[in-house]
Amino acid sequence: MKTLSNFAIIFSFFSAFLLSVSWASTNHTSHQAFVQCLESHSNPTNPISAVLYSPYNPSYSSVLQDYFRNLRFNKSTIPKPRLILTALHVSHIQAAIICAKAHRMQMKIRSGGHDYEGISYWSKNPNFFILDMFNFRSINVSIEDETASVEVGAATGELAYRIAEKSRTHAFPPGVCPSVGVGGFITGGGYGNLMRKYGLSIDNVIDAQIIDVNGRLLDRKSMGEDLFWAINGGGGSSFGVLLSYKIKLVRVPNNVTVFTAIRTTHDESFTSFTDLVYRYQEVAHKLPKELFIRLILDVVNGTKTNKGTVNGTKTNRGTFLAMFLGNSQDLMSVMNKHFSELALRQTELKEMRWIESILYWYWTDLATPVDALLHTLPRGSNCFKRKSDYLKRPIPKQGLEYIFKKMVELESVVNLTFNPYGGRMAEISPSEKPFPHRAGNIFKLQYATNWKDPGEEAAHLSSTRKLHDYMTPYVSMAPREAFLNYRDLDIGINHNGRNSYLEGAVYGVKYFKDNFNRLVKIKTKVDPDNFFRNEQSIPVLPWKK
Structure with missing residues (x-):
């Protein structure tokens, strides 16, 4: 009996070992197939291989952690991305969407990494990768028509500096943390100390560019007013990959x-x-x-x-x-x-000048030069x-x-x-x-x-x-309202399964109140298979026409 018992233990151990080897082998094969897909779909003039970071790459950890804002989610027990794609070109993003759909990989989109619950860089689903947008950070300011075009990877502090570089009396309603990425800040309804005068960031947006689930690059005219409405306060990562915004500048006094x-x-x-x-x-x-x-x-x-x-x-x-x-x-x-x-x-x-007030509100020494806004990183x-x-x-x-x-x-x-x-x-x-x-x-x-x-x-x-x-x-009741850019998973999590709509409604009505169902209808139209999803994304309708 003892011999049989020992044999059972050895057999169980050997079976588990074979299963783990098999899983690791399958996982490696799947990873390689995904990478090959990305390489085959990228434009040869802008090769994608140089901006792919797997866990085997020596730079993987630093690329992951450079925009890892909340260390609550930097634990060994939390799955890390299979891959990080630090896109440099639109074709890289288009390839990522095509290949992620083909290989059933979940895409997490990160611009500044300030999501309070870190859902732009971690997932309970181990089969995910990060599309990192920090390289998309160009800013073009036109004082003549009082507008600016800004890509989503730029920080709000960079945007403020570039505006002040052209004019002392123009601004954009920024947040009070200059290291926040423009993409998440605007699309979540970001606010700052100018909101009582000029409203929110989204109240001063003129146009936007987004890549949809079919890989099409769209502007306001081609995407239509419904989708343009949705990405201005409804969380852009539920609808596509945002590239840039065109914003209206506002007036501020000399001091x-x-x-x-x-x-x-x-x-x-x-x-x-x-x-x-x-x-x-x-x-x-x-x-x-x-x-x-x-x-x-x-x-x-x-x-x-x-x-x-x-x-x-x-x-x-x-x-x-x-x-x-x-x-x-x-x-x-x-x-x-x-x-x-x-x-x-x-x-x-x-x-002080408006641009100096941004550093003041960030609890920075008044002697700090304003060009520090070009290099703002989160403290500690x-x-x-x-x-x-x-x-x-x-x-x-x-x-x-x-x-x-x-x-x-x-x-x-x-x-x-x-x-x-x-x-x-x-x-x-x-x-x-x-x-x-x-x-x-x-x-x-x-x-x-x-x-x-x-x-x-x-x-x-x-x-x-x-x-x-x-x-x-x-405080407010029925619903107890909440602010999307103060992301809080305590108020509900979407597992993106059969009950996705019901789970989404729990937090959705708190963030969006009566606007939630309009967002759901737009989501169902532009992304019917719920490719763009996360733990608190906009769900699709439980039935589709």
């Missing part, structure tokens, strides 16, 4: 004014921290369009004051960060009239988690005190950021673009936590989700 005003629970320059935050909620979305004031709430150690606060005691802090399209005297007048409770001091105001190597919400009315004072208390009690520090709406944002119809969060919203909220030690992940994720739960009574 803008910024300020950072930090206030804490025990600050003596005002009576009540709760009253201050409540007043901010009342006025920030009603201020002149030229003024955008962000509020970041977090928790820090206190300092000793004559009120008896002891150093080391956890204290709620509010950081008020502002951009004003005007001079410091006019800003001080607006603040004294509408928000005197902040007790803003003249010494807290700084005038962090793991992080983000979530979002929308506020329809001010959180009552009792609610604020409850949230302040809960923030202090959390195991990890979670920032809660208020971005005011109103102004131009309230003037645009919720159906004009796929992005529906317009009139009726007074703030977009972001929950943010960062960490370096992988062992701290559970605590940070738990703290972020708890704060999000604590906010439930105060």
Whole structure:
């Protein structure tokens, strides 16, 4: 019996070994066939072999990690791409689409790698590759007709620099992180501190180029208005491979004014921290369009004051960060009239060029030269988690005190950021673009936590989700709205199987509300077999005519 038992163990081990060898052999054969397909379909004048990186290539890891923004997903347990294609030419993208369909490879499209959940560079499906668009980064600015053409791999900081290079008084509504890729930023409805004056990035797009599922290069005229509508806020990677945008430039003054005003629970320059935050909620979305004031709430150690606060005691802090399209005297007048409770001091105001304000908002030393925007990379190597919400009315004072208390009690520090709406944002119809969060919203909220030690992940994720739960009574409901560019897999994942539409509707109505079903119809028309898919892509209809 013992001999039979030993034989069974050996046989099982040998069978498993043969299966693993067989799988590896099949996998290698499949990989080689895919590469051969790419090479045979690429234009000989632009050979594709020089921009293919397999795990056997010594540069593979650096190419993968150069745009690996969230280290939460850089784990050995998470599948890595079979191949990275750093396309240099349109023919490379067309070949990638043809061959991925033929060999049933999932394509992940990456421009800047800032997707908060990393779905542009990882997948639970091990049979995937990355189409990396970072080489598509040309920018052409025309001050004469106040437009610019920009490819999707350029960073928003590069775009801002090239505009400022031509004109001090022109801009584009950028984000506040200059290393974000233009492609994902625009197509997800990216915003910045000019949105109360000029709306979102997508509100200033004139034209676009995309390669569809059949490999056709299309512009606005040839793609049609439905598809053009969808890729301006609906997430372009659900519909094709975006190449470039033509954008409308906006006017800014010679100098803008910024300020950072930090206030804490025990600050003596005002009576009540709760009253201050409540007043901010009342006025920030009603201020002149030229003024955008962000509020970041977090928790820090206190300092000793004559009120008896002891150093080391956890204290709620509010950081008020502002951009004003005007001079410091006019800003001080607006603040004294509408928000005197902040007790803003003249010494807290700084005038500068618009291009310099981008570095200021990025928490960069003011001595940093603006050409640093041509080389912006994300700071450090962090793991992080983000979530979002929308506020329809001010959180009552009792609610604020409850949230302040809960923030202090959390195991990890979670920032809660208020971005005011109103102004131009309230003037645009919720159906004009796929992005529906317009009139009726007074703030977009972001929950943010960062960490370096992988062992701290559970605590940070738990703290972020708890704060999000604590906010439930105060934010939008039915649906609880969310912002696509603050990607959050907690609100739903699509396995892209038989239940794809139902799974997609779970997160889709939160991101797009009533625009979701129009996006689905367009998706079904332009990509009926759901080739362009990811964990939160737009699904196709469960039936096709």
